[in-house]
Amino acid sequence: MNNPAKAAQASHSMSPFYVENEAAYRRWRTAKLERYPATAEELVVPVDNPLALTEAEAETMLNICRKTNMVIYASRVKREDKEIPRAVGGRFGLHRLDSNMLADDDGISLLQVVPGKSQRGYIPYSDKRLLWHTDGYYNSADNRIRAFVLHCVSPAAQGGENSLLDHEIAYILMRDANPDYVRALMAPDAMTIPANTEGGSETRPAVTGPVFSVDPAGGNLHMRYTARTRSIEWKQDAATRAAVQFLENLLAGASPYVFRHTMAAGQGLMCNNVLHNRTAFTDDAGRGIARLVYRARYYDRVRGTNFNETGH
Secondary structure (H helix, E strand, O other): OHHHHHHHHHHHOOOOOOOOOOOHHHHHHHHOOOOOOOOOHHHEOOOHHHHHHHHHHHHHHHHHHHHOOOOEOOOOOOOOHHHHHHHHHOOOOOEEEEOOOOOOOOEEEEEEOOHHHOOOOHHOOOOOOEEOOOOOOOOOOOOOOEEEEEEEEEOOOOEOEEEEEEEEHHHHHHHHHEEEEEEHHHOOOOOEEEEEEEOEEEEEEOEOOOOOEEEOOOEEEEEEOOOOOOOOOOOOOOOHHHHHHHHHHHHHHOOOOOOOEEOOOOOEEOOOOOEEOOEEOOEEEOOOOOOEEEEEOOOOOOOOOOOHHHHO
């Protein structure tokens, strides 16, 4: 199909993520929820060497990620080596790193307590809790974060637990409760992240866009969200306020679809940018225990999980 307009129209007519496509949604929903994991343990795949996954290890990881948009690998490799997240991502087609201003020159961030960064308000570099969010919610649509890899070099002495929620499950729960919630959060002006400034200079422009959208690259559901209340502007209408309140209540509740996991040394998370948070943590300098996690964020999605390839 050479006509972009017709291609977009055809994609819209077939996608289950548009509220008007009820029959397509019902088929996709049934397949999505069938044999969906019930515990975080079902996401964990033991691997021998994350730098060189075997075919069986990679296939198992991919099958879990196809169902849940995330997978946790558990290896015995417990050393500082930034090639680990790069190798894991590369095995699944993740190559285009998001080189944000806080990442190292190679595009991989070291998430640990860094006073200079935390004092500037960058919570991932502190020991404070991280609220629910998807990565890159402040990125433009041209640079959307589709996937990321976290690799734990060393856990904290206490705390640092992640909660994880497949954004497609969040969509289902919202749509089933009230389709108007989805309509509101798919509006192109639903959420605005104001410009970021430091020292009087703008380091990132304001970004306005939807929470839920259908990614033209693969037909996948994409989500951009943050639970923070500062540095965010929601569309001021009743429909958006109701949708945001429902989502906040969902994330604060005890949904069986929320997985909780504290990564041990040698473990990692690969996902299609699912909703996640992190509890506060405590390091123990006297015992030489300090949390260090590598983060690699990608413009790519995990290869083999595109909706137009699998249909779930």
